[in-house]
Amino acid sequence: MPSPNEILSQLKKVKYPGFTRDIVSFGIVKDIEVAYAGVTVFLVAPSANPEVVSKIVDEVRGTVAAMPGVPEVRVEVEQPAPSPTPREAAAGHKREIPGVAHVVAVASGKGGVGKSTVAVNLALAMKALGWRVGLMDADVYGPSLAMMVGADAPVKVTPERRIVPLERYGIRYVSMGLFVRDQQAVIWRGPMVTKLEMEFLFNVEWGELDCLVLDLPPGTGDAQLTITQRARLDGGVIVTTPQEIALLDVRRGVQMFKEVNVPVLGVIENMSYYVCRSCGSRHQIFSHGGGERLARELGVTFLGELPLVREVREGGDQALPLVALNPSHPVSGAFKSVAARIIEELQKTG
Ligand SMILES: Nc1ncnc2c1ncn2[C@@H]1O[C@H](COP(=O)(O)OP(=O)(O)O)[C@@H](O)[C@H]1O
Ligand SMILES: [Mg+2]
Known part of the structure; x- marks a missing residue:
């Protein structure tokens, strides 16, 4: 035996x-x-x-x-002992991020779907709606936030060795990219990355924030799970593109948040369609509507679809995110309406 x-x-x-x-x-x-x-x-x-x-x-x-x-x-x-509410139970062993009222994590099944783009513009849209917003890039392997919002100042640390976020377009942000820029990303191994991420999460001097938007690393593996398990998150947003293969990952994303008792605020379909600049008509480059269908099937909210537009890509490359640069652009409007729904949802759950 x-x-x-x-x-x-x-x-x-x-x-x-x-x-x-x-x-x-x-x-x-x-x-x-x-x-x-x-x-x-x-x-x-x-x-x-x-x-x-x-x-x-x-x-x-x-x-x-x-x-x-x-x-x-x-x-x-x-069976685990019954607790007052599932939310309280989930919050029990999870750490609060000091000064931060709400934390929203933006996730995706794979890289390249526009997760960081959505995180940046959503954060700016929340700011435009009057919230005090922070943004954290938790993707060590492909940190792009620093580039998207423009990281031109050296990172400061308080005497207590807490990280001081940078400020740009009225939002505070930190990016792992600011710290690992000069190192080869490949040397970062799982446990080390997780440790660094935890340090990041709890060691930033955010001040008072209504919402911290967390740009999770792409995927739904151990690193993402650790973050979603240890920090008290108020909601998760899943970004997808309309291809079948990306949609498969939406299921995993929903499952990940459910397993750690984090409400799924909804699914956003990015690069959903293309609006021709010269003729103004809408082109479906990938099959369309899958995000909405799947959201319905999985019982989560469909937050909306965002078109593939050149200004979004240019904004990302030049550290001039669309919502900040051109608030009256229709896509900025789309981001604001998604942000408004998220704010409403967060206020409902307290
Ligand atoms: N709606 C969009 N329209 C045009 N380009 C986009 C859009 N969303 C993202 N992109 C571009 O696609 C690339 C990948 O986006 P990114 O946000 O870095 O993806 P992820 O964080 O998921 O890896 C970037 O060059 C970005 O500017
Ligand atoms: Mg990214």
Whole structure:
């Protein structure tokens, strides 16, 4: 018969459904009992989703049963103690970011869909609607915010060694790019990155903010999960493009936020269509409407579609984001209406 420790190391090979992280590191395995009659594995119900729970139970049973000398496997799932509200429960082990009233994370399944562009312009749109806004680029591997908003000042640190955000177009921002610029991005390894990100999240002297917009690294893997798990987020926004392949990632994004009890504020379809400059007509470059369809199917809000326009790209490349440069552009209007919906949603949930 294997020892509890041997069983535990086998269980480290069981991945949490939809994630690259295993169930042991997630803290789901509570105890392992080895007796003459067989092995009992005690799990803490990790999710309210019965499908996820039964998938984990099946995999645990299969993994342990496949070990030599195990006559029988029992899996006991303990329901977590009921708490006043799911939000409070989620907030319980999550850290607040000092001075910040709301935190909204912008996520995407992959890079290049315009996540940073949306994060920047959304932040500016919230500012235009009267909110005090901060923006943080948490993407070490491809930090682009510094370029998009123009990072021309050296980063300052307070005597208490807290990072002072830069200010541009009336919003405060910090970017990992300001710190790792001179280093090769490839030397940054997972745990180091996560540590740096946590330092960033909690060590910035934001002052008073109504909202901090977090530009998450692209993807829905461990780095994103760590951030969404440890910081008290008020909502997640998922950016996608209309291609089928990008839409698949929307599901993962929604699942990631749900697993960590962060409400999904909605899905934005970027580069949804192209407006011809000379004839003014609308061209569907990719199939269209998938974002809205999928949002409906997943039961989350569709926040809107943003066209592919040259001014957006130029603004990004020249540190002149569209909403700041040209507030009356129709696309700036689109960003503002998305921002207004998000603000409304955040005020509703408190
Ligand atoms: N709606 C849009 N219209 C035109 N160009 C866009 C649009 N959204 C993003 N881009 C451009 O696409 C590129 C990738 O966008 P970016 O925001 O860096 O993506 P991500 O952060 O998802 O990797 C940038 O050059 C950006 O200016
Ligand atoms: Mg980006």
